[in-house]
Amino acid sequence: MSSPEQPSMEQTISLTFLTLGSSTVGKSSLITRYAKNIFRESSYSTVGIDYQTKTFSMFDRTIVLKIYDTAGQERFRGLARAYYKNADGILLMYNIADRGSYNDVENWRKEIKENASKKAILLLIGNKCDLEEKRKTSKEEAEKLAKEYEMDYFETSAKTGYNVNEAIEHLVETVLKKKELITSIIKKKKEEKEEAIRIEEMNQKKKKNNCC
Numbered sequence: 168m169s170s171p172e173q174p175s176m177e178q179t180i181s182l183t184f185l186t187l188g189s190s191t192v193g194k195s196s197l198i199t200r201y202a203k204n205i206f207r208e209s210s211y212s213t214v215g216i217d218y219q220t221k222t223f224s225m226f227d228r229t230i231v232l233k234i235y236d237t238a239g240q241e242r243f244r245g246l247a248r249a250y251y252k253n254a255d256g257i258l259l260m261y262n263i264a265d266r267g268s269y270n271d272v273e274n275w276r277k278e279i280k281e282n283a284s285k286k287a288i289l290l291l292i293g294n295k296c297d298l299e300e301k302r303k304t305s306k307e308e309a310e311k312l313a314k315e316y317e318m319d320y321f322e323t324s325a326k327t328g329y330n331v332n333e334a335i336e337h338l339v340e341t342v343l344k345k346k347e348l349i350t351s352i353i354k355k356k357k358e359e360k361e362e363a364i365r366i367e368e369m370n371q372k373k374k375k376n377n378c379c
Protein backbone atom coordinates (compact mmCIF):
# COMPACT_ATOMS: atom_id res chain seq x y z
CA MET A 168 0.00 0.00 0.00
CA SER A 169 1.31 3.49 -0.78
CA SER A 170 1.70 6.15 1.90
CA PRO A 171 -0.40 9.38 1.61
CA GLU A 172 2.74 11.27 0.49
CA GLN A 173 3.50 8.77 -2.24
CA PRO A 174 0.65 8.40 -4.71
CA SER A 175 -0.01 4.91 -6.05
CA MET A 176 0.91 4.17 -9.66
CA GLU A 177 -2.79 4.17 -10.66
CA GLN A 178 -3.09 7.74 -9.41
CA THR A 179 -0.03 8.96 -11.28
CA ILE A 180 -0.26 10.01 -14.91
CA SER A 181 2.89 10.81 -16.87
CA LEU A 182 2.51 13.16 -19.80
CA THR A 183 5.02 14.40 -22.34
CA PHE A 184 4.77 17.78 -24.04
CA LEU A 185 6.95 19.47 -26.62
CA THR A 186 7.61 23.13 -27.40
CA LEU A 187 7.87 24.19 -31.04
CA GLY A 188 8.25 27.54 -32.75
CA SER A 189 10.83 29.81 -34.30
CA SER A 190 13.94 30.94 -32.46
CA THR A 191 13.53 33.59 -29.72
CA VAL A 192 9.72 33.36 -29.47
CA GLY A 193 10.27 32.46 -25.79
CA LYS A 194 9.85 28.66 -25.66
CA SER A 195 12.53 28.11 -23.01
CA SER A 196 11.38 31.18 -21.08
CA LEU A 197 7.77 29.97 -20.99
CA ILE A 198 8.54 26.54 -19.61
CA THR A 199 11.14 27.88 -17.17
CA ARG A 200 8.52 30.31 -15.89
CA TYR A 201 6.09 27.39 -15.59
CA ALA A 202 8.43 24.90 -13.92
CA LYS A 203 10.57 27.23 -11.78
CA ASN A 204 8.76 30.59 -11.78
CA ILE A 205 11.92 32.28 -13.09
CA PHE A 206 12.42 34.70 -16.00
CA ARG A 207 15.71 35.87 -17.50
CA GLU A 208 15.89 39.00 -19.69
CA SER A 209 18.95 37.64 -21.47
CA SER A 210 18.95 33.94 -22.19
CA TYR A 211 20.89 31.62 -24.46
CA SER A 212 19.36 30.06 -27.52
CA THR A 213 18.65 26.38 -26.87
CA VAL A 214 21.31 24.05 -28.23
CA GLY A 215 19.95 20.65 -29.27
CA ILE A 216 17.16 19.81 -26.85
CA ASP A 217 16.37 20.52 -23.22
CA TYR A 218 13.54 19.67 -20.83
CA GLN A 219 11.75 20.72 -17.65
CA THR A 220 9.48 18.67 -15.41
CA LYS A 221 6.70 19.59 -13.05
CA THR A 222 4.51 17.47 -10.78
CA PHE A 223 1.08 18.70 -9.71
CA SER A 224 -2.47 17.52 -8.96
CA MET A 225 -5.44 17.53 -11.31
CA PHE A 226 -8.73 15.54 -11.22
CA ASP A 227 -7.52 13.72 -8.05
CA ARG A 228 -4.52 12.46 -9.99
CA THR A 229 -0.83 13.25 -9.69
CA ILE A 230 0.39 14.53 -13.02
CA VAL A 231 4.07 14.20 -13.85
CA LEU A 232 4.61 16.49 -16.80
CA LYS A 233 7.82 16.42 -18.82
CA ILE A 234 8.17 19.21 -21.36
CA TYR A 235 10.83 18.82 -24.04
CA ASP A 236 12.11 22.19 -25.15
CA THR A 237 13.25 22.19 -28.77
CA ALA A 238 15.64 24.65 -30.40
CA GLY A 239 14.08 26.99 -32.95
CA GLN A 240 17.27 27.22 -34.96
CA GLU A 241 17.19 25.42 -38.30
CA ARG A 242 20.34 23.34 -37.64
CA PHE A 243 18.68 21.48 -34.73
CA ARG A 244 15.44 20.56 -36.55
CA GLY A 245 16.51 16.98 -37.35
CA LEU A 246 17.35 16.24 -33.73
CA ALA A 247 14.03 17.67 -32.49
CA ARG A 248 12.03 15.43 -34.84
CA ALA A 249 13.04 12.38 -32.78
CA TYR A 250 10.94 13.79 -29.92
CA TYR A 251 7.73 14.50 -31.87
CA LYS A 252 6.31 10.95 -31.81
CA ASN A 253 5.99 10.61 -28.03
CA ALA A 254 4.41 13.99 -27.40
CA ASP A 255 0.90 13.95 -25.92
CA GLY A 256 0.69 17.72 -26.32
CA ILE A 257 2.52 20.32 -28.40
CA LEU A 258 2.95 23.98 -27.45
CA LEU A 259 3.24 25.71 -30.83
CA MET A 260 4.52 29.21 -30.14
CA TYR A 261 5.07 32.53 -31.84
CA ASN A 262 5.90 36.03 -30.62
CA ILE A 263 3.04 38.55 -30.93
CA ALA A 264 5.61 41.30 -31.64
CA ASP A 265 7.35 39.38 -34.46
CA ARG A 266 5.28 38.89 -37.61
CA GLY A 267 7.81 36.46 -39.10
CA SER A 268 7.34 34.05 -36.20
CA TYR A 269 3.57 34.13 -36.76
CA ASN A 270 4.02 33.47 -40.49
CA ASP A 271 6.19 30.48 -39.55
CA VAL A 272 3.30 28.81 -37.69
CA GLU A 273 2.01 27.22 -40.88
CA ASN A 274 5.38 25.54 -41.55
CA TRP A 275 5.59 24.31 -37.98
CA ARG A 276 2.15 22.79 -38.36
CA LYS A 277 3.30 20.94 -41.49
CA GLU A 278 6.32 19.63 -39.53
CA ILE A 279 3.95 18.41 -36.81
CA LYS A 280 1.63 16.72 -39.31
CA GLU A 281 4.55 14.89 -40.88
CA ASN A 282 6.31 13.84 -37.70
CA ALA A 283 4.04 13.82 -34.63
CA SER A 284 1.49 11.27 -33.47
CA LYS A 285 -2.04 11.83 -34.81
CA LYS A 286 -3.17 11.73 -31.18
CA ALA A 287 -1.03 14.71 -30.11
CA ILE A 288 -3.04 17.79 -29.14
CA LEU A 289 -1.81 21.18 -30.26
CA LEU A 290 -2.07 24.51 -28.48
CA LEU A 291 -1.21 27.76 -30.23
CA ILE A 292 0.50 30.30 -27.98
CA GLY A 293 1.15 33.95 -28.78
CA ASN A 294 3.92 34.81 -26.30
CA LYS A 295 5.41 38.18 -25.21
CA CYS A 296 1.95 39.72 -24.82
CA ASP A 297 3.53 42.24 -22.41
CA LEU A 298 4.86 43.92 -25.60
CA GLU A 299 1.39 45.17 -26.52
CA GLU A 300 2.70 48.41 -28.08
CA LYS A 301 4.84 46.36 -30.50
CA ARG A 302 2.10 43.88 -31.41
CA LYS A 303 2.17 42.73 -35.07
CA THR A 304 -0.57 40.08 -34.98
CA SER A 305 -4.05 40.75 -33.63
CA LYS A 306 -5.66 38.36 -31.20
CA GLU A 307 -8.62 37.91 -33.57
CA GLU A 308 -6.36 36.90 -36.47
CA ALA A 309 -4.54 34.32 -34.34
CA GLU A 310 -7.82 32.98 -32.96
CA LYS A 311 -9.10 32.52 -36.51
CA LEU A 312 -5.95 30.62 -37.52
CA ALA A 313 -6.14 28.45 -34.40
CA LYS A 314 -9.78 27.62 -35.15
CA GLU A 315 -8.93 26.70 -38.73
CA TYR A 316 -6.23 24.29 -37.47
CA GLU A 317 -8.46 23.00 -34.63
CA MET A 318 -6.22 24.32 -31.87
CA ASP A 319 -7.07 26.35 -28.80
CA TYR A 320 -5.28 29.67 -28.47
CA PHE A 321 -3.70 31.47 -25.50
CA GLU A 322 -1.70 34.67 -25.22
CA THR A 323 1.02 34.50 -22.59
CA SER A 324 3.91 36.45 -21.15
CA ALA A 325 6.82 34.45 -19.80
CA LYS A 326 8.12 37.81 -18.55
CA THR A 327 5.17 38.68 -16.28
CA GLY A 328 3.89 35.12 -15.92
CA TYR A 329 0.52 36.11 -17.43
CA ASN A 330 -1.52 33.05 -18.51
CA VAL A 331 1.51 30.70 -18.40
CA ASN A 332 0.07 28.16 -15.93
CA GLU A 333 -3.40 28.57 -17.46
CA ALA A 334 -2.18 27.75 -21.00
CA ILE A 335 -0.10 24.70 -20.06
CA GLU A 336 -2.67 23.31 -17.65
CA HIS A 337 -5.41 23.85 -20.23
CA LEU A 338 -3.44 21.59 -22.58
CA VAL A 339 -2.98 19.03 -19.79
CA GLU A 340 -6.73 19.07 -19.17
CA THR A 341 -7.53 18.67 -22.88
CA VAL A 342 -5.10 15.74 -23.22
CA LEU A 343 -6.50 14.04 -20.11
CA LYS A 344 -10.08 14.48 -21.28
CA LYS A 345 -9.21 12.95 -24.63
CA LYS A 346 -7.38 10.05 -22.98
CA GLU A 347 -10.38 9.40 -20.69
CA LEU A 348 -12.65 9.48 -23.68
CA ILE A 349 -10.48 6.99 -25.53
CA THR A 350 -10.34 4.75 -22.45
CA SER A 351 -14.12 4.75 -22.08
CA ILE A 352 -14.62 4.02 -25.80
CA ILE A 353 -12.24 1.01 -25.57
CA LYS A 354 -14.05 -0.18 -22.41
CA LYS A 355 -17.45 0.11 -24.12
CA LYS A 356 -16.25 -1.81 -27.20
CA LYS A 357 -14.81 -4.57 -24.99
CA GLU A 358 -18.11 -4.84 -23.10
CA GLU A 359 -20.05 -5.03 -26.38
CA LYS A 360 -17.75 -7.81 -27.65
CA GLU A 361 -18.12 -9.77 -24.41
CA GLU A 362 -21.90 -9.40 -24.58
CA ALA A 363 -21.92 -10.69 -28.19
CA ILE A 364 -19.87 -13.75 -27.13
CA ARG A 365 -22.27 -14.40 -24.21
CA ILE A 366 -25.31 -14.27 -26.53
CA GLU A 367 -23.60 -16.55 -29.03
CA GLU A 368 -22.78 -19.08 -26.27
CA MET A 369 -26.39 -18.94 -25.01
CA ASN A 370 -27.73 -19.61 -28.53
CA GLN A 371 -25.36 -22.55 -28.97
CA LYS A 372 -26.58 -24.03 -25.65
CA LYS A 373 -30.24 -23.55 -26.68
CA LYS A 374 -29.60 -25.31 -30.02
CA LYS A 375 -27.92 -28.25 -28.22
CA ASN A 376 -30.83 -28.61 -25.77
CA ASN A 377 -33.45 -28.46 -28.56
CA CYS A 378 -31.84 -31.09 -30.76
CA CYS A 379 -31.80 -33.94 -28.13
Ligand code: GTP
Pocket residue numbers: 188189190191192193194195196197207208209210211212213214237238239240294295296297298323324325326327
Ligand atom coordinates in the same frame (compact mmCIF):
# COMPACT_ATOMS: atom_id res chain seq x y z
P1 GTP B 1 15.46 29.24 -29.13
O1 GTP B 1 15.98 28.42 -27.99
O2 GTP B 1 16.55 29.89 -29.91
O3 GTP B 1 14.54 28.48 -30.02
O4 GTP B 1 14.61 30.48 -28.49
P2 GTP B 1 13.41 30.42 -27.45
O5 GTP B 1 12.15 30.35 -28.20
O6 GTP B 1 13.66 29.37 -26.44
O7 GTP B 1 13.47 31.85 -26.76
P3 GTP B 1 14.00 32.24 -25.29
O8 GTP B 1 13.11 31.68 -24.25
O9 GTP B 1 15.43 31.92 -25.21
O10 GTP B 1 13.75 33.81 -25.29
C1 GTP B 1 14.36 34.69 -26.23
C2 GTP B 1 14.38 36.09 -25.67
O11 GTP B 1 13.06 36.59 -25.49
C3 GTP B 1 15.07 36.22 -24.29
O12 GTP B 1 15.82 37.40 -24.27
C4 GTP B 1 13.91 36.30 -23.32
O13 GTP B 1 14.23 37.05 -22.16
C5 GTP B 1 12.85 37.03 -24.15
N1 GTP B 1 11.47 36.67 -23.76
C6 GTP B 1 10.96 35.44 -23.63
N2 GTP B 1 9.67 35.49 -23.28
C7 GTP B 1 9.34 36.79 -23.19
C8 GTP B 1 8.13 37.49 -22.86
O14 GTP B 1 7.07 36.92 -22.58
N3 GTP B 1 8.20 38.86 -22.92
C9 GTP B 1 9.33 39.54 -23.24
N4 GTP B 1 9.26 40.87 -23.26
N5 GTP B 1 10.49 38.90 -23.54
C10 GTP B 1 10.49 37.56 -23.50
Ligand code: MG
Pocket residue numbers: 194195196211212213236237238239
Ligand atom coordinates in the same frame (compact mmCIF):
# COMPACT_ATOMS: atom_id res chain seq x y z
MG1 MG C 1 15.10 27.94 -26.21
